[in-house]
Amino acid sequence: MTEDIELVKDGVRIGTETYRIGDVIKAVDKYGNVEYEGRVEFGKYLDGEGYGTLFHLGFIVRGSWEQTLIDFLDDAKSKGWKIVKEEKKFDIKEGGVTKYYTLTRKSDGREFTCTQFYDANLDTSNEVVEAHDGKPVTKEEEEAVKKAVREFLER
Incomplete structure (x- = not known):
């Protein structure tokens, strides 16, 4: 080469x-x-x-x-x-004390927030996905967002 x-x-x-x-x-x-x-x-x-x-x-x-x-x-x-x-499906930003991940879906620009709440042992105790436009988040969208956050954290 x-x-x-x-x-x-x-x-x-x-x-x-x-x-x-x-x-x-x-x-x-x-x-x-x-x-x-x-x-x-x-x-x-x-x-x-x-x-x-x-x-x-x-x-x-x-x-x-x-x-x-x-x-x-x-x-x-x-x-x-x-x-x-392979095209990445989301752009991700990380911030805050409680972990907030803001994701923008590249195909249509729809924004999501994945919030991870931690217990006293710093284990993730709950994970919530919400859309910025206020519309309901489908199960498929929720799983795709959570998967994108997991992959982001594994890097």
Whole structure:
């Protein structure tokens, strides 16, 4: 790969594309089939060369199998596959003493607040999802918001 590589906050820029820790990327063939898929992480990995195997530190893609980010991209490029980043469904902001997460759904701009209440042991004792427009929140929307907050907290 001859493209410029630059470390950026929470990720790496390769050429004109930025890959951030937590991004889900897919290698898609010309028929639209997902050939490889995984989450970008930063960590240690084995070089996989067998004799005298060594650990390295860098960007890896964990999914159907673990490989370095650069190998994932090179392999897909050599096979003529397109790299697709999974679109995140929400933008999230965090704030407050009691945890309030404000989420904006990208598809229509509808805003939600997920409030997490904590007990004396700092365990989440209750979680409430409300929409800023005052309309009822469907079960599917509530689950999607809670899932987005969990994924945000795992980063």
